[in-house]
Amino acid sequence: MALISSATATDTSINTAIGEMQRANYFTFVMLINMAPSDLIHGNITFLMPNDRTLAKTVMPENTVVDFLLRHSIPSPLLMEHLLHFPTGSLIPTSRPGFVLKITNDGRSRFFLNNVRIISPNICTQGSSIRCHGIDEVVQATSIMPQPNIAPPAACPKNSTGGGSPVAAAPPTAPSPPSSGPSAPVPVKAPPPADSNVSPPRSNSPPRICNAGLLDLGSLSERILYWISCPQQAKRRVLEMSSRVTIPLLFFRVTTK
Numbered sequence: 223m224a225l226i227s228s229a230t231a232t233d234t235s236i237n238t239a240i241g242e243m244q245r246a247n248y249f250t251f252v253m254l255i256n257m258a259p260s261d262l263i264h265g266n267i268t269f270l271m272p273n274d275r276t277l278a279k280t281v282m283p284e285n286t287v288v289d290f291l292l293r294h295s296i297p298s299p300l301l302m303e304h305l306l307h308f309p310t311g312s313l314i315p316t317s318r319p320g321f322v323l324k325i326t327n328d329g330r331s332r333f334f335l336n337n338v339r340i341i342s343p344n345i346c347t348q349g350s351s352i353r354c355h356g357i358d359e360v361v362q363a364t365s366i367m368p369q370p371n372i373a374p375p376a377a378c379p380k381n382s383t384g385g386g387s388p389v390a391a392a393p394p395t396a397p398s399p400p401s402s403g404p405s406a407p408v409p410v411k412a413p414p415p416a417d418s419n420v421s422p423p424r425s426n427s428p429p430r431i432c433n434a435g436l437l438d439l440g441s442l443s444e445r446i447l448y449w450i451s452c453p454q455q456a457k458r459r460v461l462e463m464s465s466r467v468t469i470p471l472l473f474f475r476v477t478t479k
Contacts, residue, residue: 232264232351239352243271246345248356250277257287265351267317268296270335272360280360292318294361299353302343305333316361323361337362 236255243252251271255263271294272280282290295317305325308314312325314335326334333340335357342356 235265235349235352236263238349239269239346239354242346242348243354246342246356248273248345248354250274254287254291257284258291259288262288262291265349266297266299267352268298268300269346269352269354270294270296270338270340270357270361271345271354272338272357276359289318292316293321296323299351301347301353302330302333302340302355305340306330335361 240252240255243249248271250273251269254277269291293316296314297317306327306329308325308327310325310327312327313322314325315322323335326332328334330343338357338359338361340355341358344353345356346352346354
């Protein structure tokens with residue numbers, strides 16, 4: 223793809239720019255220009271040049287050289303002083319159709335085009351129509367994609383009665399079944415059956431241990447149980463035997479707490 227095709231002055235401009243690039247040690251970029259078709263570059267252009275070290279790390283098949291040069295050039299000769307007039311967010315087209323460079327302008331030392339920063343401005347200045355600047359990376363150009371065609375939403379049918387916004391009709395409700403007679407009584411649930419495993423209530427009659435005499439119980443635990451279960455009988459028997467039997471001190475302390 224030819225940027226411009228013409229005359230003898232163009233050869234002079236290109237040769238002048240190549241000499242300036244070589245003096246600034248951009249030899250690899252000069253080699254790429256020499257690999258391109260002779261009618262590709264003709265003037266009125268600004269090159270953005272990665273340095274030799276950056277290009278040495280870039281994988282570039284021979285058939286992509288033209289695409290690389292188109293993405294790294296602007297179809298207008300722009301000095302750094304011209305670029306600084308573009309505010310942040312501006313878009314500049316590259317020589318490759320559909321690819322643009324987005325500017326971030328934080329001053330001369332922090333001027334970015336997409337992902338690259340201009341680190342060596344105004345390398346090519348002697349020619350009349352070719353400018354070039356050194357950059358720190360390979361340009362990753364932004365492609366402006368066309369917006370998809372989105373069909374507008376279908377218009378709602380207008381209300382036949384006139385003004386106002388159309389309102390969707392509510393779905394018909396199902397008719398209630400007719401009553402077959404007088405209202406039936408509401409069923410009442412029967413209470414659940416009583417649990418047959420519930421133990422019967424305790425009788426008020428004293429347990430069998432109460433029929434035994436206090437002294438008939440041999441162990442201390444039996445005496446404690448007697449005193450707890452049969453308090454009336456125990457007190458009465460203690461009073462009856464108080465004149466004849468000495469109650470163990472331990473039993474007295476335990477049962478009277």
